[in-house]
Amino acid sequence: MYLSNKRAFFAIMAASCLMLGCGKNNNAQPVVMEAVQENTESVEEQTNEEAVDQSEEETSDQCESGTTGQFDYQALGVTKYSYPENFVLEDDLLWAVQILATGSEFNAEYVHGDGWKKEFLNEFIYSMYDGPQYERQINAEGKKMTREQVEYMQYSLTGEYISFQDIDDEIDATQNLYSPMLSYIISDYEYEIDGEDVIVTAEADMSRKGDACEYKYNLKVRLRPDEYSCFNGYNVVSIEKEEVVQLQYDDGNKHEFTWYCSGEYYEDNVINGEFYQSEDTMQYGMFVSLTVTDEQKEYILSNAPADFVVTYDFDENGMSYPITEITPTTITVKKK
Structure with missing residues (x-):
């Protein structure tokens, strides 16, 4: 009634002005339009306020029911985490960080890359490790994990939503099929607050x-x-890592080790092979590359695949430790 009465009032006023000659015809229309515009703005304000109220009510309902974003947390059996006064890198989060750190990088771009879904399933669902308490509870009850539970766990880990529509509706997470090749042990840590994040x-x-x-x-x-x-x-947003270079210096002893070379992996005068064994106390990496002369290269490739006895002298500036790169002094095929 408010809108129609106000329109009628301005329309009557405009008509009166025309009849009395107090205004031109082309001035009457803007008066009516101004009234309509004013009321339209009033209606829009009311509509916007109602929309905000409705949105707030929906958000409140979602919080009360445990439903936010992609997941119905109540249906998933998830409760809110209670944060301690000071940050603590607790067991489930620590385990996740140690697993994620085995890769060359970790960030949102990596999560949305081609290999992440398979990696997540292997290392966090089908892993020989028990997983977080949420997964352990499901397994302890003898239940299979639903697709939504898998998606929730992945989202919990990364804060990025990934669909797992290509897996079965339910999977057995107790198969323990995957054993990681690498593992980290975090011995000490410090933290600082950066906005809402923890570094x-x-x-x-x-x-x-x-x-x-x-x-x-x-x-x-x-x-x-x-x-x-x-x-x-917590979600793990990103991980950066830097290898700590350890140097080993010459102890005055002769050093040699047995090295296997297939003869397939080399570039120019750098030939790659596998460390096999050593009689001394030095530590070697699983793979050791030799920088060789042309004569040594020809000797290795003409005898490969074979085990070789390699001797070397320490660089006067020290060598990175464990040892993965060597300039040999002598190379001979190991006698059987």
């Missing part, structure tokens, strides 16, 4: 299956709070 810097020892050596890395991990994440309330 963790840590020292980590990395070991490779079949390799007796340990490699040291510095890690920088960006975490983002997510109260519904099953990884102790």
Whole structure:
């Protein structure tokens, strides 16, 4: 009634002005239009306010029912994480960071890349490790994981939604089919707050299956709070890592080791092979490359595949440790 009465009022006023000669005809229309525009704005304001109220009500309903974004957390059996007063890198999150750090990089671009879904399934669902408490509880109850639970776990880990429509509706997460080739152990860490994020810097020892050596890395991990994440309330946004170069210096002893070369992997005068064994106390990487002379190269390739005895002298400036690159002094085929 408010709108129609006001329109009628201005229309009557305009008509009166025309009849009394108090205005031209082309001035009457703008008066009516101005009234309509004013009321349109009033209606739009009311509509916008109603939309905001409705949105707030929906958000409130979602929070009460445990439904936000992509997931119905109540149906998934997820409860909000209760944050301690100070940040702690708790077990489930620590385990996730140590697994993710085995790759060359980790960030949102990597998550949306071609290989991430398979990697996630192998290392976090079908892994020999038990996974976070959320997954352990499902397995303990003898249940299979649903596709939505897998998607929720992935989202909990990364904060990025990925669809798993190409897997079965339910999967058995207790198969334990996958055993990672690399593993990290974080020995110490510090943290700082960066806006809403937590930046963790840590020292980590990395070991490779079949390799007796340990490699040291510095890690920088960006975490983002997510109260519904099953990884102790955080998403792992990114991980940067830098290898700590360790140097070993000459101890005055003769050094030699047995090295296997297939003869297939070389470029110019750098030939790649596998460390086999050594009588001394030096630590070698699983793969050792030799920088050789033309004569040594011809000798290796003409006898490969074979085991070779390699001797070398230490560089006066030290050598990176564990040893993965050597300039040999002598190379001979190992006698059987």
